[in-house]
Every structure is written in structure tokens, then in C-alpha cells.
Amino acid sequence: MIRLSIIAALLASATAASVQAAQAPxxxxxxxxxxxxxxxxxxxxxxxxxxxxxxxxxxxxxxxxxxxxxxxxxxxxxxxxxxxxxxxxxxxxxxxxxxxxxxxxxxxxxxxxxxxxxxxxxxxxxxxxxxxxxxxxxxxxxxxxxxxxxxxxSSIWPKPLADFITHDGPALGIKRVAMLYATNDFTGTQANSVRKFIKEANSGVEIVFDTGVPTNTSNYTVLLNNIRAANPDAVVHLGYAGNDIAFLRNVQDNGIKFKFLFCIYPGLESELLEKNLGKKALDYVFTYVPSSAIxxxxxxxxxxxxxxxxxxxxxxxxxxxxxxxxxxxxxxxxxxxxxxxxxxxxxxxxxxxxxxxxxxxxxxxxxxFELDANGAQIGEITPLGQFVPGKNGSPELVTVWPHAVANAKPIYPRP
Amino acid sequence: MFLYSLLAGFLFGLYFSLIGLGLNLVFSVMRVVNLAHGDFLMLGAFLAYWLFTLFAVNPVPAVAIAFAGFVIVGLPLYYLLVPRLLRAENPEMLSFILFFGLSQVIEAVTTIAFGTSERSIPGDQLGRAVAVVAGLFAGHTVENGPVELLGNTFPASWVASGIVSGCAVLLVYLYLYRTRLGYLTRAVMDNRAEAIATGIDVHRVCAVAFGIGIGLAAVAGVFAPFMLGSITPAMGTEVTVTAFAVIVIGSLGNPLGTAFGGVIYGISYMLMQSYYSSWANVLPYVLLIVILLLRPSGLLGRQVRRA
Amino acid sequence: MARHLLLILLPVVAAFAILPSVYTNHLMLFNFIIFMTLAQGLNVIYGFTGYLPFGYVGFFGAGSYGFSLMVIHLQAPPFVALLIGAAAAVALALLLTPLLRLSGVYFSIANLAAALAVLQVVSNPNLEEITKGPYGISLRGVFNPTLSYGTAVAVLAATLALVIYLRNSHFGMALKAIREDPISAGMAGINVVRERVVAWLLSALIAGLAGGVFAWYVSVFYPETVFSVEFSVFAIVFVLFGGNATVIGPILGVVILYGIYNAVGISTPQYFQLIYGVLIMGLVLFLPNGLVSLLQRWGIDVP
The missing domain is CATH 3.40.50.2300 (Response regulator)
Incomplete structure (x- = not known):
């Protein structure tokens, strides 16, 4: 009996070893x-x-x-x-x-x-x-x-943004929010989340302008005029990189200065936006602080x-x-x-x-890196940041929310 | 809000007539559907971008360079493609496919050369030109910045492209109605067979029209970074569809019709964006279908129905 | 006609039925089936009546959405949903029948505009409750690759049978007579308007069925996926390459061109688009009547 089992064990280990050697691709x-x-x-x-x-x-x-x-x-x-x-x-x-x-x-x-x-x-x-x-x-x-x-x-991207507006916003004077978003899955979902977060916080902040535009919109002059007419304290624009470029160009070309302006891509693709818009256009713009900047x-x-x-x-x-x-x-x-x-x-x-x-x-x-039970990413969050004029003229991105990772105070209203 | 949309639509619409102008010329003269029109516009945009980033050429002189350059490209391209195409049974339909192929080639080559990211030229570049010109008229220096029209402010680049577009429409009109070659061009437009019979060198007339058509697309391209936010090699198709909407709303052959179509398009687009923004992009399509069905000849023009 | 059914339909259907057990990239085979169906559907309207519907994809998308919305809102079984999807495409075609009054390129442009308009409506966030707006469709509970593949083969078979019928029947002859000269055809006693509309609706029906099966097989998609103009463009190019108004032409077009497309895409991806564009241009310039015109030139009768 003992002999048999030894043989079996030997055989087993031999096959296991050979299998392992053969299998390694x-x-x-x-x-x-x-x-x-x-x-x-x-x-x-x-x-x-x-x-x-x-x-x-x-x-x-x-x-x-x-x-x-x-x-x-x-x-x-x-x-x-x-x-x-x-x-x-x-x-x-x-x-x-x-x-x-x-x-x-x-x-x-x-x-x-x-x-x-x-x-x-x-x-x-x-x-x-x-x-x-x-x-x-x-x-x-x-x-x-x-x-x-x-x-x-996408549904949790705007959490820090909405939290900032509802927690610190009212004290700073942010009561009226205008939101403009491109109607696609990515930015549409974020707009829904912003709406939900602001409503649930019940902090007296109201959305006074809430409009979706097709994703291939490349011209925002008229919409900007309408946003201005709604007299918001903060403007949130949710779009793809092309939308942000067009939007910020129109803001710049029309000489508009919103007190608080949030866009997604100035933080995500800073090099691209700076190249397209010049250094000045990003001054005081709020954005997500992506991993490429933290x-x-x-x-x-x-x-x-x-x-x-x-x-x-x-x-x-x-x-x-x-x-x-x-x-x-x-x-x-x-x-x-x-x-x-x-x-x-x-x-x-x-x-x-x-x-x-x-x-x-x-x-x-x-x-x-953190996943929920269904495999969705929830750990790599997107803190709220703001571009401030840097020493050598090029804008510098600082983190303003949540407090745990913040390294600067937000500048509001924009000077 | 209403007045603002109206004015913005007017400026924007002038630019759209420039986009449609070249397409209209090519289609009405040789019944060729230039599906690559938007891609030529994109090439013009990249030329302006390239001139600006490498040689710091202001977009205003770039207009002249783009036009001349693309007319020169257009002439041999005409002889390479169109005469062969016109010999086929159904050139109008085949041109659709041929130029679709060309548009694929152009997009692919541009992508290989420039990459896929968005590009643009700083907005104040056109503003500077506007300020200089306005300064000449006003007799004192004008600050570079938004322009005021009837109490509303608009980007200087819009005003600049609106003015250039208006001039382009006028020049094409003068070409067609005040020059000998233009006169021959209209003869070919009206009846090609008859034009051939009377001994007109149809290919020469068409080649020039083709060259001008592509040159105009390139000129529109120079303004694209300012009017359409940014440029990418993939932008062509959408521009082509819009250009079609504009020339159908206007009418074929007549550049003034295109200008009219562009302005109608621009104003209705801006009004939609103001009041029903998420539906704004349905508008050009619906407008196009409705006008085709109700006034098939555009607002002036010729028979397009059959049976 | 029986000969065509035996020599064309049977081998094609048999090939698609057997290939999955030999070649495991089933989705590529499925896409071949879908494009072959669309090419033949387009052949019905373009080949036989001369109307080139650039927005043919509109019917495909309508079929996809008709199918999906039935499954999502009413938990309809796939075959019922498929029929409703096809009905949605036919309804859209009925709505667009006035476009048939337009000629040539005007028809093509208006049809393209219609397809894009439907896309804008379907993907509009204001209709999220109904169409899921821009957020796209995700079907649960009906996913069944084998059955949906089989259904796609059946749809292709029916489409081929229809084209073979058109090729060999009075109805097909009448359509072609209208294409050549509508006025004389009308004088010869052909009901021009009715025949055209029938061909138009049939071709929409085919695209609707294809769209429904596509939605079933793919099960997760965005509006841009099923309303992509590339579906129209591909179908048109395949038909033209092979030769329109024939049964064989579009089949050859799909097999050769889509074959090259996949081969080029897989082997030399960086020049994919360039090669395809050059190929299309060469084709129009040097072989405007398609591959079958070569055979006809050599005196071979092509069905």
C-alpha cells in the first residue's frame, strides 16, 4: 500500500512538472x-x-x-x-x-x-x-x-464637483448654477449625476439653466448669450474635448468672464487644450484633476x-x-x-x-485602483481643480476639493 | 435673446453659404456630386493651420494662398477624374461613389500626416486683422476684441468670416454674370449637349469651375478653426452634409441662392439652438426634406422631380 | 428560376450554415450575412428602380430599435420583436414614399437627411424614457448567438429568393422598364407609382429585418452604431462593385470587397482606409458597371 501511494505520488508530481513545463507559453x-x-x-x-x-x-x-x-x-x-x-x-x-x-x-x-x-x-x-x-x-x-x-x-465623475458646489458653494455665493452638456452617454450621464447630487444635497443651490446639445455642436455663441441671460453664479459645461475647445473659444472670443466656469477637458487633456486655446484661455477655469496632473x-x-x-x-x-x-x-x-x-x-x-x-x-x-462588485471603477476619482496663472505665464492646475487632497483654496469669483 | 440669435444666425449663415458655394458650382456645372467637398475644406483648414504654426502667416493672407493653391490642385484633378466619369452611363450616381472614395483617401492621408487630435488657430489672429482693417476705416486704432453690432457683441472672427463669405459670393456672381468664361459656364449649366454643339470647350469651362469650387472649399476651410471650434481629419463628412442642406435650401446654379440658403440655414439653426437646443441638429435635415418636397427647385431654379 | 434557386441560393445558404463549424470568428461571418442582406435589399430598390437610397441605414436602424424597444418595454419574444422591427422599417418607408417623387441625387440626399434625422430623434435625451436616448441599448434575456445567427441566414435566404424572383418575373421586368423610361412604361400599362412603392417597401422590409437580427445578435449598442452611414455606403459600394440588378453581382461584391476589407484591416491596418478609398476610386473609373459587366463583355450571361 505504502509503496503504491509513493509511486502514485511520484507519478503525479512528475506529470505535474511536465505539464507545467509544457504549458508555459x-x-x-x-x-x-x-x-x-x-x-x-x-x-x-x-x-x-x-x-x-x-x-x-x-x-x-x-x-x-x-x-x-x-x-x-x-x-x-x-x-x-x-x-x-x-x-x-x-x-x-x-x-x-x-x-x-x-x-x-x-x-x-x-x-x-x-x-x-x-x-x-x-x-x-x-x-x-x-x-x-x-x-x-x-x-x-x-x-x-x-x-x-x-x-x-461616468456616474461618479462629477461627485467632487457637485460636492464642492453644494458644500462650499453657498458660502462663497454660488446659488444659481447653469449646466450645458453634450447629449451622449459619457457627458449625459454626468449631467444626470450633477442634477441628482445637487437635488439630494438640498443646500439651496438651484439649477437655473439646464440644456443638452448634440455632441457635434461646434458653435456656442448663441448658447453663451442665453446662459448669460440666466445670470448664473456658476457655469458647468460637460462635453468632449472638441466641445470644450469650441466652447472655451467662444467664451474667449466673446469676451465673457463667468464667475465660475467648469469644463471637463482642460484638466484631462491640458496639452491639447492649451495648444488649441492658448495659455490665457484656461485661467481660473475649474476642471477635473486627472491622474496626469496629480x-x-x-x-x-x-x-x-x-x-x-x-x-x-x-x-x-x-x-x-x-x-x-x-x-x-x-x-x-x-x-x-x-x-x-x-x-x-x-x-x-x-x-x-x-x-x-x-x-x-x-x-x-x-x-x-478600486472596483465595485460589477467591475466598475470607483477608486480613481476625479477631484475638482482650478487653473491659476503660474509664474512663467502658463496656467497651473491646483486641487481644491475634496479637502483631503486639496492643495489650494478656490478663487471665486474669477478676478 | 431673439435678436441675438437672429444676428448670430445671419453671420453664421454667411459662412455656411461660403461652405456651400463651391459644392453648388461643381454640381450645377458638371452634375458631379463632390462628396469630398468637406474634405477639401478640411485640407484648406490644415493648410491655414500649417502656415500659421510654421511660418506665422495670418489667416487673412492664408485665404489667398489657399484659394490659389487649391485651384492649381483642382485643375489636374478634374482632368484625372471627371472626363472619365462623364463617359459612364450614369455619371451623377457614380460620382457619389468616386468622390466618397476620394474623401476616404484624403482623410487617410491627412491622418497619417497630421495625426488625429483637434487643432486650431488662436481666435485673436483673425481679430487682429479685423482690428487693423476697422482701424483704417475709423482713422484711429481699434482694440482687438469682440465686435459690437446693434448693441450685441460677437467674436471678431465671425465678423471677418462673414465679410469674406459675402465677398466670395459676390465675386462668384460677378464671375458668372460679368466675364466671358462665366458666360460660357452658365451655358454649360443650362444645357451641356447644346454647349458642346455650339463648339464650347466644355472641359476647359468645367475644369475651371471645378478648380474654383475646390478653391472656395479651401477658403471656407481657412475659417473653419474659428467657426467650427477646431479641426480634425475626420470633420469632412459632416461639413459635406451641411453644405448639401445649404445648397438645396438655396437653389442650384445661382450663387445668390446659396447665400440665401446659407442665411436661412444659419438663422433657423441659431433660433433652434436658442429655444429647442437638443433638437437643433434635426433641423437641417428636416428643412432639406421639406424644401425638396414642397419647393423642389430650391427658392429659384430648375426641375428636379420626375414622373 | 428554379435553376437560380438551386445554383445560387442553395450554395450561399449552405455555405453560411456550414462555415461556423469550420471558422470560429462567427461575428465576421454574421457581418458577411448582414452586409449581403443589405446589399441585396439595396439592389431591390437601386438595381431594379434606379433610386439610390443613401440613407438606407435608416431602415436598418429602425429595425434595430423596433426590435430592441419591443424587448425592453414589452419583453416580447425575439421573433415577435423582429416582426415589429421590420414593421417599423416599413412604416418609416411609407412615411418617406413622397421622396420617390424626387429624382437622382436629390432623392439620395433627401433620403440621407431622413436617416440622419431619425438618428437625431432616437438619440435625443428628451426621449430617454422611450428610446434610451444617447445612452444606448443593452438587451438582457434574449441573447442567443446560435438562434440569431440562424435567423440571419434565413433572412438572407428570403432576400435572395426575392431578388431571384424579381430577376425572373414580370414584376422585375416592369420595374426595370420603369427605370429605363418611366413615361413609356406608364403608357405600356404599368402602374408606375404602385410598382415603385412596392419595391421601396420591400427593400425597407429587408433592411428592417437585417437591423432587427443585428440588434438581437449584438445586444449592446449605441444609436450611432446602428445608424452609421457606413452601412449605407458599404452596401452601395458592394452592389456597384458586383453589378446591380443581378443576383450574383452583390454577392460577389460582398465576398470580394468585404473580404478584402477584413483582410486589409487585419494585416495592414495603418493603410486600411487609404487602400479602400483607392480601390473604390479605381473601380468607378475603370469598371463603372461592376464586375459582372466584365463577364457580360465576354459573352457570359450572368443571372
Missing amino acids: AEIKLGTLYASSGRYASISMPVFDGLKLWIDQMNAQGGAYVKAYDKKIPLKLIAYDDQSNTATAATLYNQLITQDKVDILISDSGSVLTSVAVPIARDHKMLLIDQTGTGATFFTPDNPYIALMADPV HYQTNFGMSLRDYSGAWHKKYANAHVEFGFNSVAGYTTGLVLEKTLATAASLDQLELRKAIFSLSGNLKTLDGT
Whole structure:
């Protein structure tokens, strides 16, 4: 009996060892899409470049450490161009899963191009590594095959903004708020949240102008005139980068000075907006403080300063600006790096388990990585910041809310 | 609010007539649907951007450079594409597809060259030009800033592009009605077969019209960074659709009709944006359909129905 | 006609029925089916009557939304929802019948405007309660890739059968006579208006069914997804490339061009759009009547 069991144990360990040796793949295949042209190209390319930077870095060190095989394995990126076309994107996601048999499926940037991947990934039981697809409808209790890496889900983006207005606003004299938003999933959801947060706070702040415009609106002169007529203490504009550029240009060209003006993208894509609007246009504008402008304490990966240096070195001659989206792509990489180093196997649900085990513990240059039960990101919040004129003339972004991370007092009304 | 929307719509509309002007000329002369019109506009915009960032050229001289440059590009392009196309059974329909292909090529090449991010030229650049011109008229220096019209203020760049657009409409009108080549162009517009029979060199006439059409698109492009917020290689398609709405509302052939269409479009768009903002973008489409059905010839013009 | 059914319809349907077990990128196959259906649907109106509906995608989107809203609001079973989606597309086509009074490019532009207007209405946040506005559709409980794939094949089969019928029947001949010369056709006793409207509604019905199946298969989408003008453009290019008013032409167009599109997209993505644009231009300039015109030039009769 004893002899038998020893033989069995020997056999078992021998097969286990051989299985492990045989199974360790020569490379880990990561599949993703990007949009080199079309509507979503400007948000897709920086994310893609950020992800590529991480992969090159890993491979320069001989690959990523994979716990399942207890060794470093090179990463192989398989990436296709969906040209911002959702039907093409859908086919290509399928291509990645069924033909290339990628080990890890990473979606394209933004909600629209991510949306088609959600059911496909679920159908094929592949965990969708959602980079910046923040649509609230993606995250449901019945779908375990998705996790949001690098942006908070859109419904909680404006929490710090609304909290500031309702807590500190009335004392400063902010009673009447005007809100103008682009009617798409990303900014429409945020507008709903602002409305909800302000109503629930019941602090005497009222919304006196609340208007949605189509996302392809490129001209705000008439709307600005209407906002001015509503006589608001604070103006909140929620739109994509193109909307913000057009909006702020019109504000500037019309010589309007609102007492409080909030826009999303001056913080998120500062380089891009400064390039388009000049240095002066951002003075005293309130915005989200993204990870590309806050130096978070990290416990993993490069700090913001190092990453920005690496980015500008690698992409010195590219046409892509450094900003919050480029941080997002790299953050995805960091989460994956940690996941591979944690997961017991490359099984998709094991990967999921590993990712969820990072929740609340992983602190990257993007902030604290934290997921809710459905895989939506809730840790990497977007504090409220304000641009103030800096020493050398270029605007400087300071954080004003919440108090825990604030490093300056808000300037209200705008001088 | 009402007066403001009206005035803003008027200025904005003048610019939209400039956008439609070139498309109208090309379509009415050679029955070719230039689906790449918006992409030529985008190229003009990138030319202005490029001239400004590399050589600090103000957008006003850039207008002349863009026009001349694109007329020169347009002439060989005409001979390359259109005569071959017109030999086919149904050139009008095929031109749709051909120029769609061209628009894809233009967008792809621009994306490869410039990347995909938004670009623009600072608003005060046009304002400076306006201030200088206004200063000449007023006899004293005028400050660079918003312009006041009937007690309302508008961006200086709007006024500048409105004036240039008005001038462009006028110049095209003078070209068609006061020059010999323009006279021949109208003959081709009216009846191509007859024009050929009377010995007019139709290809020469058409090539010039094509060149001017594309040149006008490029001129409109120079103002795009100011009027449309910012520019990207992908902006063309939307511009083309709007340009269609404008020329359908106006009428084919006549540049004054296009100006009229542009202004109607601009004013109704601004009024919609003021009072029913989320529906503002439905307007051009509905307007286009209704006008086509009720007054198929635009507000002046020719037969477009059949059966 | 029986010969065409046997030689064209049967092989195509059989191919799409067998391929999933050989090739695992089912969605690519599904997209082939959808584009083939749309191309043939467009063939019905463009090939046989000469009207080029640039806004053909409007019917596709109407079908998608008709399907989805039935599922969301009334928990309708997929097949019922599919029929309602198709009905929505036909209703939209009925509403747009006055456009048939316009000629040539005017019709195309007005139709495109109509499709874009429907998109603006569907994605308007004021209608969020009904259409989910810009926030998009997410279907639960009906997701069934196998059944929806099978349904797509069935829709394609029905569409092909219709085109084969048109190609071989009096009705199809009458339509073509109207296309060539509406006045003489009218004098020859053909009810010009009625025949045209029937073709128009049939073509909308096909797009509506395709849209409904698409929504069923994809199940998460935004308004921009199903109203993307690229659907129209692709369908038009496929039909023109293959050759309109034939059964084979659009099939060839889809297989070859969409095949190249996918191959180029996967192998050399950076020049994807450029290559496709150049291809389209070359096609119009050098082969304006499509691939089948080459065969016809060599004396081969193409169904």
C-alpha cells in the first residue's frame, strides 16, 4: 500500500512538472483595438500608445512575471485598427478571440467602441479589460466578464464637483448654477449625476439653466448669450474635448468672464487644450484633476513624473499629446502586470479574481485602483481643480476639493 | 435673446453659404456630386493651420494662398477624374461613389500626416486683422476684441468670416454674370449637349469651375478653426452634409441662392439652438426634406422631380 | 428560376450554415450575412428602380430599435420583436414614399437627411424614457448567438429568393422598364407609382429585418452604431462593385470587397482606409458597371 501511494505520488508530481513545463507559453498574447482615424481617434491613440509603452518596457526586461508559470514571459501585442467603426470593431474583437486566441482581451478606448465588445467578451467567456469605457450600462451583476481599469464609471465623475458646489458653494455665493452638456452617454450621464447630487444635497443651490446639445455642436455663441441671460453664479459645461475647445473659444472670443466656469477637458487633456486655446484661455477655469496632473503616492509602477518623461522620450515626434488618456493606457498595463503576477492561472475567471484582489490595494499613478462588485471603477476619482496663472505665464492646475487632497483654496469669483 | 440669435444666425449663415458655394458650382456645372467637398475644406483648414504654426502667416493672407493653391490642385484633378466619369452611363450616381472614395483617401492621408487630435488657430489672429482693417476705416486704432453690432457683441472672427463669405459670393456672381468664361459656364449649366454643339470647350469651362469650387472649399476651410471650434481629419463628412442642406435650401446654379440658403440655414439653426437646443441638429435635415418636397427647385431654379 | 434557386441560393445558404463549424470568428461571418442582406435589399430598390437610397441605414436602424424597444418595454419574444422591427422599417418607408417623387441625387440626399434625422430623434435625451436616448441599448434575456445567427441566414435566404424572383418575373421586368423610361412604361400599362412603392417597401422590409437580427445578435449598442452611414455606403459600394440588378453581382461584391476589407484591416491596418478609398476610386473609373459587366463583355450571361 505504502509503496503504491509513493509511486502514485511520484507519478503525479512528475506529470505535474511536465505539464507545467509544457504549458508555459512562449509568449502571452494581448489583443486590443485602436482607432487611427475617425471620430474616436483622438481619444483612442493616446490610450493605445500608453499601453504600447508598457509592453515595450516589459519586454525590454524579458517579459512580464507570470505567477502561473513562475517565470518571466514576453508579451505579444496583437492590435487591429477599427477606424472608429463599431461594426468593424465587433468583427475584430471576435478575430482577437477566435482566430488569434489572445490570452487577454483589451477593449478600445471610450464607451462607444467598448460597447460592442461587452456582449462578445461575455459570449466567449473572455474577461474584457475595459480601459476607458465608462458607460454605466456595461456593468451588471449578471456579467462577470468585465473590469474597468483606468477611469471611474461616468456616474461618479462629477461627485467632487457637485460636492464642492453644494458644500462650499453657498458660502462663497454660488446659488444659481447653469449646466450645458453634450447629449451622449459619457457627458449625459454626468449631467444626470450633477442634477441628482445637487437635488439630494438640498443646500439651496438651484439649477437655473439646464440644456443638452448634440455632441457635434461646434458653435456656442448663441448658447453663451442665453446662459448669460440666466445670470448664473456658476457655469458647468460637460462635453468632449472638441466641445470644450469650441466652447472655451467662444467664451474667449466673446469676451465673457463667468464667475465660475467648469469644463471637463482642460484638466484631462491640458496639452491639447492649451495648444488649441492658448495659455490665457484656461485661467481660473475649474476642471477635473486627472491622474496626469496629480502626483499620487504610488506603490506600483512609474510615478507620473517618470512616466511623463518616458512618454515624451518615446513619442517625441508623434502627433499625440500627453494627457489623461495616455496615463489610462499605461495604467491598464500596470494592472495587468500585477494581475499576471498574482493570478494562479491564465483562466479568465482566475484573472478576474486576481484583478479583484488588487481592488483597494493597488496604488498607481492613476490613483487607487478600486472596483465595485460589477467591475466598475470607483477608486480613481476625479477631484475638482482650478487653473491659476503660474509664474512663467502658463496656467497651473491646483486641487481644491475634496479637502483631503486639496492643495489650494478656490478663487471665486474669477478676478 | 431673439435678436441675438437672429444676428448670430445671419453671420453664421454667411459662412455656411461660403461652405456651400463651391459644392453648388461643381454640381450645377458638371452634375458631379463632390462628396469630398468637406474634405477639401478640411485640407484648406490644415493648410491655414500649417502656415500659421510654421511660418506665422495670418489667416487673412492664408485665404489667398489657399484659394490659389487649391485651384492649381483642382485643375489636374478634374482632368484625372471627371472626363472619365462623364463617359459612364450614369455619371451623377457614380460620382457619389468616386468622390466618397476620394474623401476616404484624403482623410487617410491627412491622418497619417497630421495625426488625429483637434487643432486650431488662436481666435485673436483673425481679430487682429479685423482690428487693423476697422482701424483704417475709423482713422484711429481699434482694440482687438469682440465686435459690437446693434448693441450685441460677437467674436471678431465671425465678423471677418462673414465679410469674406459675402465677398466670395459676390465675386462668384460677378464671375458668372460679368466675364466671358462665366458666360460660357452658365451655358454649360443650362444645357451641356447644346454647349458642346455650339463648339464650347466644355472641359476647359468645367475644369475651371471645378478648380474654383475646390478653391472656395479651401477658403471656407481657412475659417473653419474659428467657426467650427477646431479641426480634425475626420470633420469632412459632416461639413459635406451641411453644405448639401445649404445648397438645396438655396437653389442650384445661382450663387445668390446659396447665400440665401446659407442665411436661412444659419438663422433657423441659431433660433433652434436658442429655444429647442437638443433638437437643433434635426433641423437641417428636416428643412432639406421639406424644401425638396414642397419647393423642389430650391427658392429659384430648375426641375428636379420626375414622373 | 428554379435553376437560380438551386445554383445560387442553395450554395450561399449552405455555405453560411456550414462555415461556423469550420471558422470560429462567427461575428465576421454574421457581418458577411448582414452586409449581403443589405446589399441585396439595396439592389431591390437601386438595381431594379434606379433610386439610390443613401440613407438606407435608416431602415436598418429602425429595425434595430423596433426590435430592441419591443424587448425592453414589452419583453416580447425575439421573433415577435423582429416582426415589429421590420414593421417599423416599413412604416418609416411609407412615411418617406413622397421622396420617390424626387429624382437622382436629390432623392439620395433627401433620403440621407431622413436617416440622419431619425438618428437625431432616437438619440435625443428628451426621449430617454422611450428610446434610451444617447445612452444606448443593452438587451438582457434574449441573447442567443446560435438562434440569431440562424435567423440571419434565413433572412438572407428570403432576400435572395426575392431578388431571384424579381430577376425572373414580370414584376422585375416592369420595374426595370420603369427605370429605363418611366413615361413609356406608364403608357405600356404599368402602374408606375404602385410598382415603385412596392419595391421601396420591400427593400425597407429587408433592411428592417437585417437591423432587427443585428440588434438581437449584438445586444449592446449605441444609436450611432446602428445608424452609421457606413452601412449605407458599404452596401452601395458592394452592389456597384458586383453589378446591380443581378443576383450574383452583390454577392460577389460582398465576398470580394468585404473580404478584402477584413483582410486589409487585419494585416495592414495603418493603410486600411487609404487602400479602400483607392480601390473604390479605381473601380468607378475603370469598371463603372461592376464586375459582372466584365463577364457580360465576354459573352457570359450572368443571372
